[in-house]
Amino acid sequence: MHPAFLGLFTILVGVSVCVGYYYFSNQLLDKVLFPAKGPNAGRNINRREMIRPWLFLMPAIFALGLYLAYPVVKTLLLSLSERLPGGASQFVGFDNYTKLFADEKFWEALQNNMLWLLVVPAACTAFGLLIAQLTDRISWGSIAKSLIFMPMAISFVGAAVIWKLVYDARPIDQDQIGVLNALYLLFGGQEPQTWLTIPLANSFFLMLVLIWIQTGFAMVILSAALRGIPEETIEAAIVDGANPFQVFFKIKMPQIAGTIVVVWTTITIVVLKVFDIVFAMTNGQWQTQVLANYMYFQLFTAGDWGVGSASAMIIMLLVTPILVWNVYNARKEMR
Amino acid sequence: MDNIAGTKSSLTWAVHISVAALVFLWLFPTLGLFVSSFRTADQIATGGWWKSMFPSQQNLTLRASPASEQKLEGSLYVIEGELFEEGIEVEISRWGASSQNISTYAAGEVGEFRSGETVTVQANGSYRIESETEISGSRGKRIFVTAITPPEFTFENYQNVLFDESNREGMAKAFFNTLTVTIPATVLPILIAAFAAYALAWMDFPGRSLLIAAVVALLVVPLQLALIPLLSLHNDITTFLNGLLGLEGANELKGKGYVGVWFAHIGFGLPLAIYLLRNYMVGLPRDIIENARVDGATDFQIFVKIILPLSFPALASFAIFQFLWTWNDLLVSLVFLIDSTGETTVMTKQIVELLGTRGGNWEILATSAFVSIAVPLLVFFAMQRYLVRGLLAGSVK
Structure with a gap:
């Protein structure tokens, strides 16, 4: 069977199983288990209203539990054990972490990740804020915004190809086809550079790709926040003689500080998970390794599940503060 | 009174220009890939895609028709033809008749091959080779031109x-x-x-x-x-x-x-x-x-x-x-x-x-x-x- 038909078939089966489940489980509850008639009608109605939410929630809880909650626990266990030949595994305590911390590549990945964490969210937020502020004042602002937003739709892999062309290098005696080298030579560079092989600088060239993608996101959110600022506060400031820069930094910025934090943390999480860009452009060579790619390498190339899981736990550890913060805020908001 | 809310700020032009610059920066990489996907392998390898959008000056090596096409006009052996396919608008500025001197002559001037034939190339790419003796050689003579050619794109890659x-x-x-x-x-x-x-x-x-x-x-x-x-x-x-x-x-x-x-x-x-x-x-x-x-x-x-x-x-x-x-x-x-x-x-x-x-x-x-x-x-x-x-x-x- 052609996989495309398999796909269509799956949609049909999946959708009907889902709908069938919800419909028949509700019917079962209403008509068979706790019918709203007979001597116990009142009690039955109460009971079924207690059970119904769980009918609605069950598939989601099952999927969330199996695909996200269980793996967290399982990965923790894997990171504390070692795979033995024949599929068995053995508890080894913190051996995997010791091995991980002894690996130079891990420290390189962690360092790079920290650099990414410093640069990318800051750059995206700054550019996003700048563009949001500028486009709000002009008539074709929405077109400009949608064009800058566009890279959001492009896959990391697609972006990797796009930027590899930008960074491309040809021998000196040929015409450069990468725009960066063409500019470099135009402004007095002596020789075309293979940008992605220069340590440290190459990390920044990779970050540029993510900044290019994520700025649109920051811009959209911040632009909405800027529009939400009450007109009066700005008018009052202008009447009091504030110049545009003062209006921006002293009046607008404090009012959107909460949104800036949201944008910053969201991009931070994207950065921690960044894999495709590095995998496609350098695969961690020339000192561009990052944690997610290091983990992939340990799991599937080196085949070391223990160390791989340990590095996954490191990523989890880095995400945890944001996780706690988000949950805290969500609960505060619900109250 | 320029700074009052609702009136045009003196910064408006700066804003327009900087937004345009930012949009251009953001689009430029994608545009590069898009344009490249419509160019042939040769075109991509020989020049940056940003040049392909405009008529560009290129050094080309082209061949005249082979000796078998020659005609006898009076006492002269003549080969005539077009260096470019019909429909392509080119403008040749300089040309040459040997690989050592590829831009010796201006369009319309009379040049000479090493083997002695005289040759004229017009700006639009039509040429005329004349010789008093019969022209020999199985392949056409090479003519080197510096020409401005229009942008050229193809769907071949997608095909x-x-x-x-x-x-x-x-x-x-x-x-x-x-x-x-x-x-x-x-x-x-x-x-x-x-x-x-x-x-x-x-x-x-x-x-x-x-x-x-x-x-x-x-x-x-x-x-x-x-x-x-x-x-x-x-x-x-x-x-x-x-x-x-x-x-x-x-x-x-x-x-x-x-x-x-x-x-x-x-x-x-x-x-x-x-x-x-x-x-x-x-x-x-x-x-x-x-x-x-x-x-x-x-x-x-x-x-x-x-x-x-x-x-x-x-x-x-x-x-x-x-x-x-x-x-x-x-x-x-x-x-x-x-x-x-x-x-x-x-x-x-x-x-x-x-x-x-x-x-x-x-x-x-x-x-x-x-x-x-x-x-x-x-x-x-x-x-x-x-x-x-x-x-x-x-x-x-």
Whole structure:
């Protein structure tokens, strides 16, 4: 069977199983288990209203539990054990972490990740804020915004190809086809550079790709926040003689500080998970390794599940503060 | 009085220019790939794509017609013809008759080959070679020109990547595989999430706020953690099923495959789906739902007849997110779908492969990448409104 038909078939089966489940489980509850008639009608109605939410929630809880909650626990266990030949595994305590911390590549990945964490969210937020502020004042602002937003739709892999062309290098005696080298030579560079092989600088060239993608996101959110600022506060400031820069930094910025934090943390999480860009452009060579790619390498190339899981736990550890913060805020908001 | 709100600021021009510059910067890389996908391998290799947009000055080596075409005019042997195909508008500035002196003559001047024939090349590319003796040689004489040629583009790359019979690049197959992964992985989580979101928004039960907190927490759990546990789970389940059903050899179920990748995408997409939809549903007017309850509608009826239709914008937002995410995904497919046969490869993986094996063949790379980018871009521009709305609702406040 052609996989495309398999796909269509799956949609049909999946959708009907889902709908069938919800419909028949509700019917079962209403008509068979706790019918709203007979001597116990009142009690039955109460009971079924207690059970119904769980009918609605069950598939989601099952999927969330199996695909996200269980793996967290399982990965923790894997990171504390070692795979033995024949599929068995053995508890080894913190051996995997010791091995991980002894690996130079891990420290390189962690360092790079920290650099990414410093640069990318800051750059995206700054550019996003700048563009949001500028486009709000002009008539074709929405077109400009949608064009800058566009890279959001492009896959990391697609972006990797796009930027590899930008960074491309040809021998000196040929015409450069990468725009960066063409500019470099135009402004007095002596020789075309293979940008992605220069340590440290190459990390920044990779970050540029993510900044290019994520700025649109920051811009959209911040632009909405800027529009939400009450007109009066700005008018009052202008009447009091504030110049545009003062209006921006002293009046607008404090009012959107909460949104800036949201944008910053969201991009931070994207950065921690960044894999495709590095995998496609350098695969961690020339000192561009990052944690997610290091983990992939340990799991599937080196085949070391223990160390791989340990590095996954490191990523989890880095995400945890944001996780706690988000949950805290969500609960505060619900109250 | 220039600075009063509502009047034009003196900065307006600066704003226009800087926005234009930023938009240009953001578009430039993508434009490069797009333009390159319409150029031949030779064109890409010999000059930057930004030059291809304008008529460009190029040094070309062209051949006149071979000696067999010569005619006898009086006592002169003559070869006449055009250096360029008909319909191409060129302007030749300089030309030469030997590889050492490629720009000796101006257009219209009379030059001489080393073998003694005289030759004239006009600005439009027509030439005339004259000789008093018979012209020899099996191939045509080489003429070197410096000419301004118009931009030239081709659909050949797309033809090769998509419709080539032998399909060396494998993009056509990968396209359908991606589609096969994407559609069920987009449709199914919506349904599951919608029911759950309704329960979390409008039903009262103990533990509700705890569940919402759990969804918010799972929103940021990196899916990297799920790779190994789930892959071994998939393997265990298929081994179990194979034993149960007595499947062997070719019929054997495999741990990696479409079913696994669909489930993985459903699981990973659910937190965002539930979160988005719940936030939206909570905002729906309470009166409608209470009235329906009073009129005797069950929760199931309320959900299907009232909530679902009203939640369309949120459903659309999530559908776009999930579509973009599954279409553009590499990691999940790499782990849960693509096996050693490579039969089920998706476009992102195929492009990474091409980057490795044909890193210099920009015509193939650019075209393949653009094939994979085109669909999300279409969806993006068609449904941007919903995407923005979803982003605003989905970022944790």
